[in-house]
Amino acid sequence: MNLAVTVRIAWRAIVANPLRSLLTMLGVIIGVGAVVAMVAIGQGARQAITEQVESLGSNLLTVFAGTQQFGGIATTGQVRTLTLEDAEAIQEEVPNVTGVSAELQRPAQVVFREQNVYTQVSAVTPQFPAVRNFHPAAGSFISDADMRRRAKVAVLGQTVAGELFPDTDPLGQQIKIRGVTFTVIGVMEPKGATGFFDRDDVVFVPLTTAQRRLFGIDYVRTIYVQVTSPDAMPDAQTGLGDLLRQRHRLGPTRDDDFSVRSQADVLQAFTGVSRTMTLLLGGIAAVSLIVGGIGIMNIMLVSVTERTREIGIRKAVGARMRDILVQFLIESVALSVSGGIVGILLGVVGSRLITRLAGWATLISPQAVLLAFSFAVAVGVFFGLYPAQRAARLDPIEALRHE
């Protein structure tokens, strides 16, 4: 018995009951549509995060004080092992390093006349703009001379500038940080938000000034190291690790008292999160696909009962068990495949709509579409098998007598 005839028989059975067939397919339609749309949202989010992380600066290694613990999460808080001298040594001794930025962040109150904001004071070195790809839009940034003199100068992020100086030019104005007077020498370009973190809500001061005059400490929290190319990253990472171990006088049995992460690691952490989210959403959608499959099984069982006599006739004229099995299997697969195709269209239209209405980035991935479609076919086969077997095993005499 050839396939074209079987498919035609199945198609005829489906269109004989259009409303019932549509309702049966609805489960698969919703399931496939949900998988496609959910994965599109997850992938869109992942792409957006990737782009943002990449905008932070390329070929960047990040050195944190403290050892890596808890699956890659560095414990930084109280660790005081990294110093400005470490940063300078890295700059001079590790090959392929083009720039080093040592940083220290503390929250603090910043006051200009009657205005005051609670913001992040970021103590940095003159290399910061080059290494972090974050430049002043007006005025100038902290200079080497400022570092040497521990000058009381500050560069404002856009958010802070907007809040302290709503209608005056901040350049040359005097502000107070923790009661110490600083002169504003520059305003940074807007950088936007990364996740929940506003990168413009910050005040930059020279690292030496902050250590001595603001916080009374001699360590830094983070050292950013810019490397010439992505290929040079592994060597640079090993080189600076060896250098820091040597400088910190760590014996071979001691663990690192610092940790080094690359942009790739950060990206991996972000994409890991978004992959989990995609899987979760896709998993929920897959459950609805299974529910759709149960709907197909239900209606196929009804169909087998209704068409018992037809099965008897077919058996009497020579249909083998296999012929009947294949016929009903193709019918359930035809239901799930039609549902799958409609579902894919629905998912694509749905994610377009989500992008337009909610403004979320969505990305239709061909793999997700293919996966959802094959899952729909599998659902048709799996849930169609039992009813088809029941049909194939019917006794021809009983079936012919059936009213």
Added chain:
Amino acid sequence: MPLIELENVEKVYQMDGLEVPALRGVTLTIDPGEFVAIMGPSGSGKSTCMNILGCLDRPTAGTYRLEGVDVTTLHDTALARLRNRRFGFVFQSYNLLPRTPAVENVELPMVYAGITDRRPRALAALDAVGLRARARHLPTQLSGGEQQRVTFARAIVMSPAIVLADEPTGNLDSTAAGEIMSLMERLSHQGMTIVLVTHDAEIAAHARRLVQFRDGRIVRDEPLRRRPERVGGPAG
């Protein structure tokens, strides 16, 4: 060689744990070209005998040889093939596929035989029963007699060894019944072996041999003289 040989065939049905005997040792031989009528009251075992003859059912005991081959030991797939190639079935309630044109109903056995040029053969079979003009009609658009003639076309389209007709005129008025009987006589003239189950003695009289069933046994088996002058049975 006889076409059909039943030897001491018994059939016992299990019903709610009770054993109900339907056939109690039936021995029957049918030669090629015979036109046999089977009669008997309800529950006498004639339908059970027909199901076994048509390989729709298996005997509980005894042997059944079709064209010299013991079919009681054959696998389901082999029985399906026999039903497809060697038998043509005609039922009291026609048993045509609903929502399916007459010509496609006639094509059905050829679908399972894997024959590809089905349409001309199906149309030829419909021609033989005088229904070529109705080929595209659905069963619901045909009269009872016409539906039964489509069933005959389906039964003969594979050129089977034997046509098994179970009460083919049971649902028909006398005119339509007459048409069906003349069709059967014509098939018989052309050499087709026919086994016909009926309640009606007048219908049975068209056959050449009468087998009477009672309580699962054959109680009478005799040749019938041909009476071509019978009312309602015009010679074909």
